[in-house]
Amino acid sequence: MTTSTTSEPSAAAPLVDLQALVVAVRRRRRLWCAMALLGLLVGAAVAVLMPPPPTAVTKVLVAHQEDQPNDTGTLIRTDVELLRTTRIAGQALRSLNSSESPEDFLRDYRGTGLTNNLLRIDVTGDSDAEAVARAQALADAFVADHVRRMRETAKAEAKALLEQRDRMRKELARVNEEIGDGPPRSGPGESARTESLFARRAELTTRIADFNQRAEEARVGTPRLIAGTQIVDAPRPLRHSLPKAAATNAGIGLVLGLVLGLAVAAVGSVVADRPVLRREIAANLGASVIAELRRVSRRPAGRWRLRRTRAVRTRLTTTLVRAVRGSTEPVSLLELGCARSASAIALDLARALAAEGPVVIVDGLPGPLLAGRHRLPGDPDVVSGEAAAAVPRQTRRLGVGSVAPGTAWTDLRFLGGQTVLVVRAGHGSAAWLHTVARQLADLDIPVIGVVLIDPDPRDRTDGTLWDGPHTALRGPHQRPARRNGMGRPRTERPPVPAARVPNSDQEAR
The missing domain is CATH 3.30.1890 (Bacterial polysaccharide co-polymerase-like)
Incomplete structure (x- = not known):
C-alpha cells in the first residue's frame, strides 16, 4: 500500500524573510545595545566637553x-x-x-x-x-x-x-x-x-x-x-544648564545609536546570510534537528539556570544514546562554531554509553579542549586520531571533530561512519552549510541529525525534514521518500499483511 504525501508546489520564496531577519537582529542585540550605549556616552560627552558658547x-x-x-x-x-x-x-x-x-x-x-x-x-x-x-x-x-x-x-x-x-x-x-x-x-x-x-x-x-x-x-x-x-x-x-543639556544630548545619542545599530545589524544579517531558524538550518544541511541545547558558557551560571541546563543535557544525552546504540559503525560528533558544547555533549554521551561497555573518545578537535581537560573519575579515555587505529574492535569509539572552514574532509571518515552535527545557530553561512552537507554526502557519511546550539528561544519553526532519511524520527515503518514518475516526492510504507480468510474446511480446521 502506498500513501502519497505530495503537495502543491510552494510559492516563490520572498527576497527577505522577515521572521529570519527579526530573529537575526534580535540575536545581535549586543551590537545594537553597544551602539546605543556608545551614542548615549558620546552625546553626554559632547555636552560636557563642547558646551555652547555664551x-x-x-x-x-x-x-x-x-x-x-x-x-x-x-x-x-x-x-x-x-x-x-x-x-x-x-x-x-x-x-x-x-x-x-x-x-x-x-x-x-x-x-x-x-x-x-x-x-x-x-x-x-x-x-x-x-x-x-x-x-x-x-x-x-x-x-x-x-x-x-x-x-x-x-x-x-x-x-x-x-x-x-x-x-x-x-x-x-x-x-x-x-x-x-x-x-x-x-x-x-x-x-x-x-x-x-x-x-x-x-x-x-x-x-x-x-x-x-x-x-x-x-x-x-x-x-x-x-x-x-x-x-x-x-x-x-x-x-545654560549642563545637566539638562547632557540629558538631552544623551537621549538623542541613544536614539541615533540604537537606530544605527539596528540598521547595521539588519544589513549585516542580510549580507552575511547566516541561518538562525530551525527550518533554515535543517533545509541547508539536509538533516533534521533532533535536539537543542544552550551554549556552554565560560562564566559560572546561576543555580536555577544550571539545574535547567543539566536537565536539558540529560534529555539530549538520552536522545543521542537511543540514536547511537543501534549503530553498527562508529558515530562522530562534528561541530560548527561550538567546540566547547560538542566536547561537553561527547563526554555526557560517552559516560552514558560506558554503562554498556568500554568507550573511547577519538579527539579530532583543534586545540586541547578534550585532551587537556581535567579528567574526573569514571571519565572515558580520550585518544588522538593517530592512536585510534590501536583501539580494540570491541571498544565503542565516539569521534569528535569539526566541520569549520579549513577542515580536512578526508579525515572525517576515520572519526565515524555516521555523524551527528552540532551546529551553533547563526554561526555558519548558508553557503557553508551547503558545503558541509555536500562534503559529507561525497564521503558517504550519513547524518543522523542536528543538535542545535544556542537556538532562538522564540523560534517556533519546525526543524524536521519529512522527506529526509529515516533518522528524521518519523517512525521505523517509513522508508526514505523517493521520486515518483512525476518528479514529486512520495512516502512509502511497507504493506500491512492482510488477514487470511479460510476458503476450505481443511484451512478452517
Whole structure:
C-alpha cells in the first residue's frame, strides 16, 4: 500500500524573510545595545566637553505698512533675511567699534520669526556681556534700518501724491481760464461746452482734495509705524544648564545609536546570510534537528539556570544514546562554531554509553579542549586520531571533530561512519552549510541529525525534514521518500499483511 504525501508546489520564496531577519537582529542585540550605549556616552560627552558658547537673546516688534490678518509670514521672513545682510551687520559692528568683518559676524547670530510681527535675535559672543552688547547693537541697527526704510517709503509716496496734486491744480487753472468770469454764452454748442468745463472743474477739485488727503495720511501713518517698531524684550544672556543639556544630548545619542545599530545589524544579517531558524538550518544541511541545547558558557551560571541546563543535557544525552546504540559503525560528533558544547555533549554521551561497555573518545578537535581537560573519575579515555587505529574492535569509539572552514574532509571518515552535527545557530553561512552537507554526502557519511546550539528561544519553526532519511524520527515503518514518475516526492510504507480468510474446511480446521 502506498500513501502519497505530495503537495502543491510552494510559492516563490520572498527576497527577505522577515521572521529570519527579526530573529537575526534580535540575536545581535549586543551590537545594537553597544551602539546605543556608545551614542548615549558620546552625546553626554559632547555636552560636557563642547558646551555652547555664551548666547544672548532679544525680541523686536516689527510693524509693517502692508500688514494683513491673513499674512502667511512673508513679511517677517523678509525681515529675517534683511537681518542677515552685511549692511545691518556692518552698522552693528560700527556701533561696537569692532574690527570684525561683517561676513564673520553673520555666522555669530541668527533671526527667527516667531509671529507675523515678532522677531527673535540670537547672538553669540566670547562672554555673556559681549553677547548682550552685540545683541543690543544688532537690534538697534535693525530697528534704525527698518525706520529709515519706512520713512523713505512714506516720503517717496507723499512726494508722488503731491506731484499728482500739482498737475491737477495746473489743469484746474486752465479750466478756470476757459470758463472765465463773464456770463455764459448763448447757443446750443456753447452751452454743452460750458457744462463739460464745469464738470471737469468739479472732478479736478475732487481729485486734488483726494491727493491732499492721501499725502497727509502717508505723512501721519509713518510715525505710527515707527513707534510700533521697537525692542520689546531687552537683550539678556541665556542660561545654560549642563545637566539638562547632557540629558538631552544623551537621549538623542541613544536614539541615533540604537537606530544605527539596528540598521547595521539588519544589513549585516542580510549580507552575511547566516541561518538562525530551525527550518533554515535543517533545509541547508539536509538533516533534521533532533535536539537543542544552550551554549556552554565560560562564566559560572546561576543555580536555577544550571539545574535547567543539566536537565536539558540529560534529555539530549538520552536522545543521542537511543540514536547511537543501534549503530553498527562508529558515530562522530562534528561541530560548527561550538567546540566547547560538542566536547561537553561527547563526554555526557560517552559516560552514558560506558554503562554498556568500554568507550573511547577519538579527539579530532583543534586545540586541547578534550585532551587537556581535567579528567574526573569514571571519565572515558580520550585518544588522538593517530592512536585510534590501536583501539580494540570491541571498544565503542565516539569521534569528535569539526566541520569549520579549513577542515580536512578526508579525515572525517576515520572519526565515524555516521555523524551527528552540532551546529551553533547563526554561526555558519548558508553557503557553508551547503558545503558541509555536500562534503559529507561525497564521503558517504550519513547524518543522523542536528543538535542545535544556542537556538532562538522564540523560534517556533519546525526543524524536521519529512522527506529526509529515516533518522528524521518519523517512525521505523517509513522508508526514505523517493521520486515518483512525476518528479514529486512520495512516502512509502511497507504493506500491512492482510488477514487470511479460510476458503476450505481443511484451512478452517
